[in-house]
Structure formats: structure tokens, C-alpha cells
Amino acid sequence: MKTKNIPEAHQDAFKTGFAEGFLKAQALTQKTNDSLRRTRLILFVLLLFGIYGLLKNPFLSVRFRTTTGLDSAVDPVQMKNVTFEHVKGVEEAKQELQEVVEFLKNPQKFTVLGGKLPKGILLVGPPGTGKTLLARAVAGEADVPFYYASGSEFDEMFVGVGASRIRNLFREAKANAPCVIFIDELDSVGGKRIESPMHPYSRQTINQLLAEMDGFKPNEGVIIIGATNFPEALDNALIRPGRFDMQVTVPRPDVRGRTEILKWYLNKIKFDQSVDPEIIARGTVGFSGAELENLVNQAALKAAVDGKEMVTMKELEFSKDKILMGPERRSVEIDNKNKTITAYHESGHAIIAYYTKDAMPINKATIMPRGPTLGHVSLLPENDRWNETRSQLLAQMDVSMGGRVAEELIFGTDHITTGASSDFDNATKIAKWMVTKFGMSEKLGVMTYSDTGKLSPETQSAIEQEIRILLKDSYERAKHILKTHAKEHKNLAEALLTYETLDAKEIQIVLEGKKLELR
Numbered sequence: 079m080k081t082k083n084i085p086e087a088h089q090d091a092f093k094t095g096f097a098e099g100f101l102k103a104q105a106l107t108q109k110t111n112d113s114l115r116r117t118r119l120i121l122f123v124l125l126l127f128g129i130y131g132l133l134k135n136p137f138l139s140v141r142f143r144t145t146t147g148l149d150s151a152v153d154p155v156q157m158k159n160v161t162f163e164h165v166k167g168v169e170e171a172k173q174e175l176q177e178v179v180e181f182l183k184n185p186q187k188f189t190v191l192g193g194k195l196p197k198g199i200l201l202v203g204p205p206g207t208g209k210t211l212l213a214r215a216v217a218g219e220a221d222v223p224f225y226y227a228s229g230s231e232f233d234e235m236f237v238g239v240g241a242s243r244i245r246n247l248f249r250e251a252k253a254n255a256p257c258v259i260f261i262d263e264l265d266s267v268g269g270k271r272i273e274s275p276m277h278p279y280s281r282q283t284i285n286q287l288l289a290e291m292d293g294f295k296p297n298e299g300v301i302i303i304g305a306t307n308f309p310e311a312l313d314n315a316l317i318r319p320g321r322f323d324m325q326v327t328v329p330r331p332d333v334r335g336r337t338e339i340l341k342w343y344l345n346k347i348k349f350d351q352s353v354d355p356e357i358i359a360r361g362t363v364g365f366s367g368a369e370l371e372n373l374v375n376q377a378a379l380k381a382a383v384d385g386k387e388m389v390t391m392k393e394l395e396f397s398k399d400k401i402l403m404g405p406e407r408r409s410v411e412i413d414n415k416n417k418t419i420t421a422y423h424e425s426g427h428a429i430i431a432y433y434t435k436d437a438m439p440i441n442k443a444t445i446m447p448r449g450p451t452l453g454h455v456s457l458l459p460e461n462d463r464w465n466e467t468r469s470q471l472l473a474q475m476d477v478s479m480g481g482r483v484a485e486e487l488i489f490g491t492d493h494i495t496t497g498a499s500s501d502f503d504n505a506t507k508i509a510k511w512m513v514t515k516f517g518m519s520e521k522l523g524v525m526t527y528s529d530t531g532k533l534s535p536e537t538q539s540a541i542e543q544e545i546r547i548l549l550k551d552s553y554e555r556a557k558h559i560l561k562t563h564a565k566e567h568k569n570l571a572e573a574l575l576t577y578e579t580l581d582a583k584e585i586q587i588v589l590e591g592k593k594l595e596l597r
């Protein structure tokens with residue numbers, strides 16, 4: 079190093095100073111690099127901990143799972159606490175499933191004798207009739223694990239995800255056999271639908287399900303129970319022998335079943351001894367088990383809101399009407415004139431029902447607005463009617479006519495209202511069926527006429543004429559009864575105006591000319 083402006087004598091001191099300065103600077107850079115490296119290492123370790131934490135966190139891990147779909151969780155539920163005792167009113171279905179329970183209890187013993195059980199059982203029935211409950215009861219009775227999956231879980235936009243979920247489910251189940259796999263809404267995974275942009279991989283999922291079902295032996299002890307409301311929508315391959323080849327129907331309960339279900343759920347709440355579940359059962363034709371459970375629950379809520387200690391028939395009737403017709407519209411102010419018309423209209427229906435031999439017995443009449451109606455009369459069949467006679471059908475038509483006839487007789491033709499339109503719908507529907515479906519018209523004979531639009535103009539006009547005659551005769555019969563019982567009609571309408579709602583006994587008291595006790 080040669081520095082021009084520095085005297086010769088100072089050259090050495092300058093060199094030494096420069097070298098020392100250089101070495102110090104080197105040491106400083108080294109320190110900075112070391113600390114940078116340390117920081118990087120700490121950050122890296124923190125990152126590793128972070129990723130581990132994310133995977134451990136259940137919420138995030140579920141999210142991770144659903145996005146990849148390759149690791150869906152399949153946790154069995156032990157169902158010992160649900161047994162056939164908990165499922166009411168579906169005796170045939172329970173009997174059919176009994177042998178499946180025996181099989182699950184001891185699969186080997188069953189197959190040693192050469193017995194062959196179906197791998198798949200299809201429970202078919204309307205919503206809320208207890209299909210899921212039955213499947214749980216099968217697992218509970220046999221005390222084996224229960225794997226629940228809903229068909230819609232397998233419906234995936236991404237390739238292979240639905241199929242891989244099915245694979246996981248079966249792998250888990252096979253490892254824990256004997257067990258029950260339950261697939262609810264089977265039609266949403268195994269439906270006949272054509273592949274659409276919304277379900278591009280549906281075929282793949284069905285194929286995986288079929289492969290899994292074919293892939294285990296009958297004595298492995300895995301029973302697959304599928305449930306559907308639409309069996310006709312299922313892919314044919316699914317219902318072939320060796321797959322879902324046993325069908326068990328789970329229908330809506332009949333009157334006995336409904337009584338049993340109501341008793342079962344009533345026993346879980348406090349109810350008055352005067353409650354008669356059979357009366358409620360008779361008035362709830364078509365209700366499913368789930369709807370009956372809801373009815374009892376709503377009655378219990380109503381009793382609590384009203385500050386009662388027990389549920390009585392009043393709350394049960396109230397919740398039945400609420401489910402059937404919508405909530406009461408107490409806030410609606412109906413003027414006196416309309417209230418009077420409604421009272422005479424509803425009493426008209428009730429009088430015809432009371433004095434017509436083949437009409438259903440009356441359960442209740444009310445002028446309390448509910449849903450879209452201003453009042454109604456409810457009738458109770460003694461039993462579920464599987465078949466109806468000609469005179470029962472005519473009686474139903476006559477009861478429907480009673481409302482309009484009452485308006486006409488009391489207020490005059492100029493003051494009839496629009497309130498009878500659904501009554502006429504009902505009467506016309508019955509008359510039409512009598513002529514075109516039930517072979518109950520002499521003129522048109524014992525023949526059915528399904529597509530009336532395609533018939534000759536003469537036949538169409540003959541059908542129309544017959545329907546008109548049936549309706550006219552019905553109107554006249556109703557008129558005759560209301561004229562004959564004008565006094566009872568008036569008494570009943572006045573009682574309704576005073577009390578708003580009358581039950582069967584109270585209606586009878588009024589019609590027998592006795593005085594109602596003040597409530």
C-alpha cells in the first residue's frame with residue numbers, strides 16, 4: 079500500500095490502524111450474520127410449531143379435511159340406549175328386522191347353517207316415520223357400533239372425494255365388525271340422475287359404493303341399512319341381489335300406531351288423567367311419528383306458557399289444530415257481522431254431520447280464525463278409513479254443502495259469501511272421483527276415466543252432467559236437513575258466538591236443547 083500524501087515516517091502507523099479497523103469491521107459483520115441465522119432458526123422452529131398446532135386444532139383440522147376430503151372422520155356410535163322398545167307403531171318393520179339383529183349378535187353361527195342374509199337393507203317410507211330410529215335400534219338391540227352417514231355427504235364437486243369417503247367409511251366399519259352402516263338419503267348418493275355439471279363425479283361415488291358392497295363376504299358381519307323416501311329414484315344397480323336386496327317398508331302409523339306413539343311421548347311429560355290419546359290419534363290421520371312427537375311437545379309448551387301444571391286435552395287439540403291449519407289468529411279483529419256469518423256457516427256443517435247417518439262423528443266446532451280460515455268443524459273417523467262406502471262419500475259431500483246452504487237460508491241469496499269455495503272444491507272432487515274412478519255412477523257404469531281431456535265430447539259432457547247431478551242432490555239434502563233442524567241450527571250458532579269453540583259433548587248438549595254450563 080502506497081499512500082501519496084502521508085509522510086514516510088507515518089506510513090507504518092497508518093498501515094497498522096487500517097489493518098485493525100478492517101479486522102474489527104470483519105468481526106462486526108460476522109456477529110450480524112450469526113444473529114440473523116439464529117433469528118431464522120427460531121422463526122423456522124416457530125413455523126413448525128404453528129403447523130403442528132393448526133393440525134391439532136379440531137376446527138381447523140375439520141376444515142382441512144373437508145377441503146382435501148381424503149381423511150373424512152368416521153366415528154361409530156354405540157347405540158345400546160336405543161332399542162326396538164323406542165320405536166312405536168311399526169310392528170311389521172320391527173319383525174322383519176329382528177333376524178338382522180340375531181345375525182349381528184352372532185354372524186358365524188348364522189352362516190354355519192348355510193343361512194344367507196342380505197348385505198343391504200333398504201328402509202322405505204315417508205319422512206319422519208322412524209327409519210333412522212329403527213336403524214339405530216337394530217344396532218342397539220345387537221349392541222354393535224353404528225356408523226351414520228348421510229347420502230348428501232358423498233355428493234362432491236371434486237374428483238374422487240365422494241368415493242374416498244365411502245372407502246374410509248367401509249374400511250373403518252369392516253375393522254369394527256359386526257356393525258351397522260346407516261346411509262340416510264340413499265337416493266342422493268345412489269340416485270338415477272344423469273351426470274350434470276353440478277354432480278360431475280356422482281357415477282364414481284355410486285361405483286365405489288357398489289364395489290365396497292360386493293367386496294365383503296356375507297359373514298363378515300357388516301350390515302348396510304339405507305333409507306330413502308323415493309325408492310323409485312334409486313339406481314337399478316343398487317337394488318340388485320347382493321346389494322340392497324331386502325326392502326322394509328316403514329309406513330305412516332295407523333290409528334293404533336299413532337295411539338302408541340302418542341302414549342310413549344305423553345309418558346315423558348306431565349299430563350292430566352282425562353287425556354285420551356286415542357281421540358287425538360283418530361284426528362291425526364297421516365301424521366308421522368316425528369309429527370306426533372312434535373304435537374305432544376307443542377302441547378307441553380302451550381301448557382307451560384299458560385301457566386298450567388299439566389297438559390290437558392285442550393292443549394293437545396290446540397297443537398293438533400296448529401300443526402294442521404296454522405296458528406290461531408287471535409289478533410285479527412273480525413267484525414260482528416262476519417262472526418255471525420261464520421257461526422251460522424260452521425253450525426251448518428255441524429248440523430249436517432250430526433243428523434246424517436253415515437257422516438263422521440263431530441269432534442269440535444270453532445269460529446276462531448286459524449291460518450287462512452275463519453272457523454272450522456273437525457270430524458273424527460272412528461277408525462282409519464281404508465275403504466269408503468258410497469253413502470259415506472255422499473255424507474261427506476252433504477257436510478261440505480252445509481256451510482253455503484246455511485248462509486243462503488239465514489241471510490238470503492244476495493248475501494251468500496265466498497267462504498264456501500274450499501267446501502265446493504272438496505264436494506266436487508268427491509263427486510268427480512265417484513263418477514270417473516269409483517264406478518259409482520249408473521249412467522257411466524263401472525269404468526274408469528283417467529284422462530278426461532282425451533274423451534269424446536259426448537262422454538265428457540255425460541261425466542259433467544253426472545257430477546252436477548250428484549252435487550245438486552247433495553245441496554238439496556243439506557237444505558232439507560237445515561230446514562228441518564232450523565231451531566237447533568240457530569241454538570248452535572248462538573252458542574258458538576258466545577263460546578267460540580265447542581267440543582263434541584258441548585255440541586250434543588246444545589243440540590239436545592239443554593243449557594251449557596257457563597265456562
Ligand SMILES: Nc1ncnc2c1ncn2[C@@H]1O[C@H](COP(=O)(O)OP(=O)(O)OP(=O)(O)O)[C@@H](O)[C@H]1O
Nearest residue numbers: 164165166204205206207208209210211367368371
Ligand atoms: N315410530 C316412531 N316411534 C317413536 N318415535 C318416532 C317414530 N317415528 C319417528 N319418531 C320420532 O321422530 C324422530 C325423527 O324420526 P327419524 O329421523 O327416525 O325419521 P326418518 O324416517 O329417518 O326421517 P327422514 O326420512 O326425514 O330421515 C325420531 O328421532 C323420533 O323421536
